[in-house]
Amino acid sequence: MQIGLVGLGKMGFNMRERLRAHGHEVIGYDPRPEVTDVASLSELASALAAPRVVWVMVPAGKITQDTVEELSRVLEPGDLVIDGGNSRYTDDKAHGELLATKSIGYLDCGVSGGVWGLENGYGLMVGGSESDVARALPIFDALRPEGERADGFVHAGPVGAGHYAKMIHNGIEYGLMQAYAEGYELLDAEDLVTDVHGVLRAWTKGTVVRSWLLDLLVKALDEDPEFSEISGYTADSGEGRWTVHEAIDHAVPAPVISAALFARFASRQADSPAMKAVSALRNQFGGHAVKPAETDSGS
DSSP states (O other), X not given: OEEEEEOOSHHHHHHHHHHHHXXXXXXXXXXXXXXXXXXXXXXXXXXXXXXXXXXXXXXXXXXXXXXXXXXXXXXXXXXXXXEOSOOOHHHHHHHHHHHHTTTOEEEEEEEEOGGGHHHXXXXXXXXXXXXXXXXXXXXXXXXSOSSOGGGTEEEEESTTHHHHHHHHHHHHHHHHHHHHHHHHHHHHHOTTOSOHHHHHHHTTSSSTTOOHHHHXXXXXXXXXXXXTTSOSOOOOOSHHHXXXXXHHHTTOOOHHHHHHHXXXXXXXXXXXXXXXXXXXXXXXXXXXXXXXXXXXXXX
C-alpha cells in the first residue's frame, strides 16, 4: 500500500522505516531536507496515486492545524487524512469537518510506543468511520505489534475517540511513572537497602508491579546509576492536564493522575514559593525551625 507521511521526527522517521520494512511504499515530507522525500505538501500530493492516504505526525496544536488546512487544499475528494500526533480530541471535530467539505476522509489515531515502536510496534487507538478504518487497516497492521490485532489496535469510536483514548492512556502513564519514582526515592532513602538498583530489577519478573515502564527505569539506572547526569525538571506534554480537565468535567475522581501532574509542576521550582509559605506558617504558629535560604558565596 502507498502512503504519505508528514513529519519525520523521532517517531515519524521510525514509522516510515517500519512501514517500509512491511512492504509499504512510504513517501515522507518534512521541512528538514536531510530526511524528506519531497520538497512540499503539494509535491507530496502529486507523488501519491489517488485515492491518497496521508498520515500526519507533527506536534499538536497550530502546527497540526496548519498542516490539515494545507492538506485540505492540495488533496482531492476521496483522499484520507490520519492525524497520528498527540492532538487534543476536541480539535478532531474541526479537522474532520474541514476535510469533509472537500469530501476528504479523516481519522484520528493515538499512537503509543515512542522510540521503541520501530522494533516493538505501536499501540494504536483510532477514531473515525468504519469504512475509513477498513481502508487504512493494512497500515495499522504494519505499525501495531505482532500477534492478535486486538492486543495492540482498537477502533475506539467516531472521530475524536482515538485521541481521547490516548489522552487517558497518557494520564495513566503519569500516575504509573510517579509511583515508580516515589518508590525509587523511598528505597534510596533507607540505609537498610544496599542495592536499590537490584531491588527494582528483581521486580521486573514475576511481581505484580512488573511493567515496561519499570524495565525502562532499570535501564535508566543501568546507564546512570545515581541519575547524576540529569536534573529533576520534568516537562508535561499537555495530555496529563487535559485528562485532569476531563476528570473535572465528568466529576470523576482522579487523585493519582492529578497528584502526578502537580508533582511535575513542583519539579520545576528550585525553591517553591508555596513551600516557603508553608515553612513560614509552621514557624509562626508553632515556632518550628526554618531553614535559611542558601546565599551566593561569592556575594
